[in-house]
Amino acid sequence: MHACQTGKHVYVEKPACGTIEEGKAMIRAARDNKICVQVGSQGRSQREAFFAHQYIANGMLGKVHTVKCWHYATPSDDNPVPDSEPPADLDWDLWLGPLPWRPFNQRYLHGVFRWLLESGGGQIRDRGAHVMSNALHFMNADNTGPVTIETKGRVPTRGLWDSAIEMEVTYQFKNPDWTLIWAQPGEMVPYFDRDRLKREGIREGYGAVYYGDKDKLVVWVGDGQVYTETKALEFQKPAGGVDVPKSPRFDHHEDWFEGIKTGRKTIMNIEGGVATANLCVLGNLSLILGRKLHWDPVKREIVGDEAARRLMSRPQRYPYTL
Amino acid sequence: MKPSPLPATVAAAAATATVLNLSARAAEAADVNELIAKIKSTDDAVRGPAWQGAGPVGAPAVVPLGQVMTDADFEIARSAKRAIERIVRHAGRPGADADRKAVQTELVKLLTHAAAPVRSHAAWMLSEIGDDAAVAPLAALLADGAVKEDARCALERIPGPAATRALKQAMAGAPEAFKYALAHSLRVRGETVEGYPSQKLVPTKQTGVKAA
Secondary structure (H helix, E strand, C coil): CCHCCCCCCCCCCCCCCHHHHHHHHCCCCCCCCCCEEEEEEHHHHHHHHHHHHHHHHCCCCCCCEEEEEEECCCCCCCCCCCCCCCCCCCCCCHHCCCCCCCCCCHHCCCCCCCCCCCCCCHHHHCHHHHHHHHHHHHHCCCCEEEEEEEEEECCCCCCCCCCEEEEEEEEEEEECEEEEEEECCCCCCCCHHHHHHHHHHCCCCCCEEEEECEEEEEECCHHHHCECCCHHHHCCCCCCCCCCCHHHHHHHHHHHHHHHHHHCCCCHHHHHHHHHHHHHHHHHHHHCCCCCEEECCCCCCCEECCHHHCCCCCCCCCCCCC | CCCCCCEEEEEEHHHHHHHHHHHHHHHHHHHHHHHHHCCCCCCCCHHHHHHCCCCCHHHHHHHCCCCCCCCHHHHHHHHHHHHHHHHHHHHHHCCCCHHHHHHHHHHHHCCCCCHHHHHHHHHHHHHHHHCCCHHHHHHHHHHCCCCCCHHHHHHCCCCCCHHHHHHHHHHHHHHHHHHHHHHHHHHHCCCCCCCCCCCCCCCCCCCCCCCC
């Protein structure tokens, strides 16, 4: 946000925001300062993502009514340890930043911060920010959002990490009506070309199936790797068919540079980034509150639930504030 | 004029209600005791489902769980903390205002607990479901060195003019360094505050980078 305020174009890692209100503030900062933002859900720029998108947008699946994501489970902290003094070379206060202060614990870092709701949010916020980014992109839904969110899940019984090990989040979209399901572990579809899988190290442990009333399409992985079925790769767009966005040389950074030069929207602009991050945030909020949430996708706010609405933002520890 | 005696049916109904009330309280106490016993288990297969299912046990369990938060076994203490979270989020559900207020009353009691982590957690929990009744007890913690940031954050989140007034009043007497944080909270709530700019945006060194 502060970079936007100084007029700098921004490449921001996913997930774009940690709370609903942070996302709104990021969108305002980008718009008010007329700067170009690219969010690091780079799946949208990948070659096979383009072909999958083109296939779906040109009606080859018919009306898409359901998108089911799969992803392996979030790990649990099977070796809990008591709080301790932080290492001498770690600025614990800075590491915590805006989070409420608490004593250091070895199980906060390094990469495992992902498995805490406050600092990470589990697989749904880590990889959901890739897989569901593609879903919103392919469904042309960056500027919409679900109207209800309902999560079922299993959280660890011990340890510091509190993100759901397994979870299923159902997002119901309206006008057009479709359902997005984030499922850990869900129903993994093995990648069809086992030689290529070994050769390229394809991570088939996450992806999504797009179900239409005529056919279905599998899209594997979703981040720096995206793979889809041969029928989409071989599809020839007919004359007058639907054009879909394409990053120059299928390169996410190139797309950002072009956005800076021309002023056009990047393929993963801040609105798309926030829409995706909101899915992840709302899935976790429904889980911790233990109830279905109702969402106004135009105002980007929870409706009819005062306690849930308060969790759209999180007061920040001074001076790590927006 | 002497009051007429209660009809026998009314007296019987009152007696039944008293018995039912006592029975309900006994059942409530049994639920709390059972929950606390399970939370204190060193077996996470017992303790885990207990804290995860604590929500409906509600307000009567809050203060006992606050005490368990100080248990020497860090996993037991953590489970008690999470049980309180479950209770708060269950009580905050739409249409359960009586539950929410009852839990709030118990959380306010924890704001004066001897252990700072308990006071801190109670403040954050009140940020989720507290109303005007929590404002004064939270405002009192703005002078508590160990948890004043938690209290400020909680007041920042609780809607309504009472919380705004409390933050403004605290500005008058707070140490200079803390006034910046209080000013931030007031601005988040839409108030205009003279001076005390965000310290994050105050330059601390010379730069050759030109503004856009």
